[in-house]
Amino acid sequence: MTSLSSWRERVEVGAATLFRYTLSVQADPEEKKLVLVMVGLPARGKSFTARKLARYLTWLGYDTRVFNVGEYRRERFPGHQPHHFFDPGNRENLRMRDDLAEAALEDLLTWLVPDGDVAIYDATNTTRERRAFITKHCDEAGVSALFVENVCDDPEIIEENIRATKVGSPDYAGHDPDEAVEDFRKRILHYARAYEPVADDEGPYVRLIDAGRLVVMHDIEGFLPGRVVSFLMNLHYSSSPIWLTRHGESISNVQGKIGGDSDLAPRGHRYARSLAGYLIRGVSEFEEMRVWTSSLRRTIQTASVIELPSTQWRALDEIDAGLCDGMSYREIRAAMPDEYHARGENKFRYRYPRGESYQDVIQRLAPVIIEMERSRQPLLIVAHQAVVRLLYAYLMGIPPEQAPHLAIPLHTLIQLTPHAYGCHETRTPLAPPVPKQQPSS
Amino acid sequence: MTSLSSWRERVEVGAATLFRYTLSVQADPEEKKLVLVMVGLPARGKSFTARKLARYLTWLGYDTRVFNVGEYRRERFPGHQPHHFFDPGNRENLRMRDDLAEAALEDLLTWLVPDGDVAIYDATNTTRERRAFITKHCDEAGVSALFVENVCDDPEIIEENIRATKVGSPDYAGHDPDEAVEDFRKRILHYARAYEPVADDEGPYVRLIDAGRLVVMHDIEGFLPGRVVSFLMNLHYSSSPIWLTRHGESISNVQGKIGGDSDLAPRGHRYARSLAGYLIRGVSEFEEMRVWTSSLRRTIQTASVIELPSTQWRALDEIDAGLCDGMSYREIRAAMPDEYHARGENKFRYRYPRGESYQDVIQRLAPVIIEMERSRQPLLIVAHQAVVRLLYAYLMGIPPEQAPHLAIPLHTLIQLTPHAYGCHETRTPLAPPVPKQQPSS
Numbered sequence: 103m104t105s106l107s108s109w110r111e112r113v114e115v116g117a118a119t120l121f122r123y124t125l126s127v128q129a130d131p132e133e134k135k136l137v138l139v140m141v142g143l144p145a146r147g148k149s150f151t152a153r154k155l156a157r158y159l160t161w162l163g164y165d166t167r168v169f170n171v172g173e174y175r176r177e178r179f180p181g182h183q184p185h186h187f188f189d190p191g192n193r194e195n196l197r198m199r200d201d202l203a204e205a206a207l208e209d210l211l212t213w214l215v216p217d218g219d220v221a222i223y224d225a226t227n228t229t230r231e232r233r234a235f236i237t238k239h240c241d242e243a244g245v246s247a248l249f250v251e252n253v254c255d256d257p258e259i260i261e262e263n264i265r266a267t268k269v270g271s272p273d274y275a276g277h278d279p280d281e282a283v284e285d286f287r288k289r290i291l292h293y294a295r296a297y298e299p300v301a302d303d304e305g306p307y308v309r310l311i312d313a314g315r316l317v318v319m320h321d322i323e324g325f326l327p328g329r330v331v332s333f334l335m336n337l338h339y340s341s342s343p344i345w346l347t348r349h350g351e352s353i354s355n356v357q358g359k360i361g362g363d364s365d366l367a368p369r370g371h372r373y374a375r376s377l378a379g380y381l382i383r384g385v386s387e388f389e390e391m392r393v394w395t396s397s398l399r400r401t402i403q404t405a406s407v408i409e410l411p412s413t414q415w416r417a418l419d420e421i422d423a424g425l426c427d428g429m430s431y432r433e434i435r436a437a438m439p440d441e442y443h444a445r446g447e448n449k450f451r452y453r454y455p456r457g458e459s460y461q462d463v464i465q466r467l468a469p470v471i472i473e474m475e476r477s478r479q480p481l482l483i484v485a486h487q488a489v490v491r492l493l494y495a496y497l498m499g500i501p502p503e504q505a506p507h508l509a510i511p512l513h514t515l516i517q518l519t520p521h522a523y524g525c526h527e528t529r530t531p532l533a534p535p536v537p538k539q540q541p542s543s
Numbered sequence: 544m545t546s547l548s549s550w551r552e553r554v555e556v557g558a559a560t561l562f563r564y565t566l567s568v569q570a571d572p573e574e575k576k577l578v579l580v581m582v583g584l585p586a587r588g589k590s591f592t593a594r595k596l597a598r599y600l601t602w603l604g605y606d607t608r609v610f611n612v613g614e615y616r617r618e619r620f621p622g623h624q625p626h627h628f629f630d631p632g633n634r635e636n637l638r639m640r641d642d643l644a645e646a647a648l649e650d651l652l653t654w655l656v657p658d659g660d661v662a663i664y665d666a667t668n669t670t671r672e673r674r675a676f677i678t679k680h681c682d683e684a685g686v687s688a689l690f691v692e693n694v695c696d697d698p699e700i701i702e703e704n705i706r707a708t709k710v711g712s713p714d715y716a717g718h719d720p721d722e723a724v725e726d727f728r729k730r731i732l733h734y735a736r737a738y739e740p741v742a743d744d745e746g747p748y749v750r751l752i753d754a755g756r757l758v759v760m761h762d763i764e765g766f767l768p769g770r771v772v773s774f775l776m777n778l779h780y781s782s783s784p785i786w787l788t789r790h791g792e793s794i795s796n797v798q799g800k801i802g803g804d805s806d807l808a809p810r811g812h813r814y815a816r817s818l819a820g821y822l823i824r825g826v827s828e829f830e831e832m833r834v835w836t837s838s839l840r841r842t843i844q845t846a847s848v849i850e851l852p853s854t855q856w857r858a859l860d861e862i863d864a865g866l867c868d869g870m871s872y873r874e875i876r877a878a879m880p881d882e883y884h885a886r887g888e889n890k891f892r893y894r895y896p897r898g899e900s901y902q903d904v905i906q907r908l909a910p911v912i913i914e915m916e917r918s919r920q921p922l923l924i925v926a927h928q929a930v931v932r933l934l935y936a937y938l939m940g941i942p943p944e945q946a947p948h949l950a951i952p953l954h955t956l957i958q959l960t961p962h963a964y965g966c967h968e969t970r971t972p973l974a975p976p977v978p979k980q981q982p983s984s
Contacts, residue, residue, distance in 0.1 A: 302757070315761065315762055316743070316759070316760070316761050316762075317758075317759070317760040317761075317763075318757070318758070318759045318760075319757070319758040319759075319760075319776060320756065320757050320758075321756055321757075322758075322776065323917075325914065325917075328776070328777060328913075328917060331776065332773055335760060335763065335769075335772065336769060363897060416903060416906065427897070456804060456868070462857060465857065466907070472769075473766065476764075476766075476769060
């Protein structure tokens, strides 16, 4: 794996040269690169699953890309193609579509082998023959293939998927929605005739049935496939919003010190009351909401006024500033100029002496993300600047390296509402505003 | 959940009284208590799975007990019962065996509802009727039931299971092994006639087929069921040993200081060489071994002489002593007498100011345990006193509260070799011995 957060170091020991791996991402240094091969009829949630997986793996530090065969088709045959374009009886189109699928696979392997960690091959791949072709090419390239099959026979979910993701797509631009649904249904039927579910002799697979109600895993081995499957088994289609906020202004904030476990300052207490008031008056989901805080006083105090069940997570604690904990940035610059400089060079990878880097925080946040995906209730997460930056980056699909530079001001409630492939954002500054610039941590 | 590591606190807010939960164990405060109901024919690995689950959940902080119906039978009908005792055609015995199963379930609920977190009901439970009976009683008691079904049709695995766990059991004490196998096969056939696999309409289940090659999960929801399933999907029957060692003596050890990230002292470097030499000469599995270290210098240096692939885990770092990091115990007693005293009172729950408790370390070690169970290669883990204590407690099934009091001396290699329901231990002190008593951390 050549992920951004791992590197290999040659070490000379006596006569022998050996390689040592330093991994921030937990990984097996001998593990092969991975192709996740989506399988399933149209409108079964393949692209949703592929994008969620890509977002999660990218956030964890794996260089991940989705190769969507539909996009190759749209590039080569722009505009609307009626359903009979997809009829497997239409020999010439079938060959052209095979060519497109092969071109996408070729591009995928050309990228993955030298540069990437994980590639996601987003196409229907509904026949044994097609999958055997993919497995053969992956074997030859020295990478592993894992099939991710989405099965759904619930007509309501399918109709919802078509309306949410297909009707508005470039394929149906300018078409009547009901006609588009009708045409898309016919397109599905062309695929359904030739559909062969993945069998045990085709290799490792995970099958998600009816949006994850039933999950079947076959021959899953290795660290990364295990992580993929743990994520998939918790994934579901939720439209519940997630609210993120930093704690109210703390005494350390007022003093310009980083880290610590101080109480809220008077303005911070006022924010806690504004926040509780806003939620109870302004949020229709208030009754079902759940609150997560870190284990530090300033987040617990911020949430303490809200009359909702609340859970403390140590995993939500602020980035550990190690030896710099309790210092101001000015003090760090004066006492440890090298550290101050190193942090400026790469704020994402920089690890405080005896403390953590943003990359380290991602690793400990991974279970929080799994819980977030699993939760069917609207969540309010009260945490800290670095942690909220990383959660926000995950939810908005922003590369984690950019997270340390995101503006997440104090006394501002961020509401993120999931839609088909991302989140809508609303920011609400609440009283009292914090006048001066906070130190960036 | 009333687990040892969670507590509920009444908070008065204005006119309202609400409850706040403080959890060290990550948990959903609203989650119900859980009964894991084993399902499967004899010799399919139910008791192995049940005990591994109990060990893992206990170690995570859930108060967990296994209720094994076979033990109830042996108590009531001591000595060998021939296979026809288990013939469902034998009406009177069937009723007696039903009574035993019901007595075990009653004891289970009588314990679980007021006191426990998770109960494991270890019996064949191979009929729908029996399972409906269990679900009904769980519902009435206000606890959740999750079926864990072990399916195996590989005659080799079954034969191995019978020889490993049944022939030596009290049921066959003093019998010829081959006759015992033959009798046990007939006992299985009695159950097989009435076996009905768990169906989707019976409730949530996880089915493990052929020792985990195929895993099926239905309707798994909730935090704790998710943890159970993540563990099960990685579980396999391994007989590879695990070697545990602390790093060689470090400069901080010599100075009597806790924490820090010092280099090895000269004696520590000599231990690193002894260890590498011992492994290459004394361990037949050397070629396949993999090495895990923490991210701290003293473990990396200890492993650096060993010519094997190595991975660094931050999760294996020593317990974080927070504000006490770099101090000696004498200094802590002088400067923070209250902390020193509190630690003496309860070394397991004690959390260093701004640092970690043993309980906290367990939470971050959980992914390491999952990886350990998943690994099919012999492992050498080079870590630190508190971490090795907790890993050792997990592997040996020692309650985690006792872990802080286990003797894990420096310069000693511990080999743990799994057998049916536990591990055999070999300790090898290696040169150079460390003469003086190390401070206990």
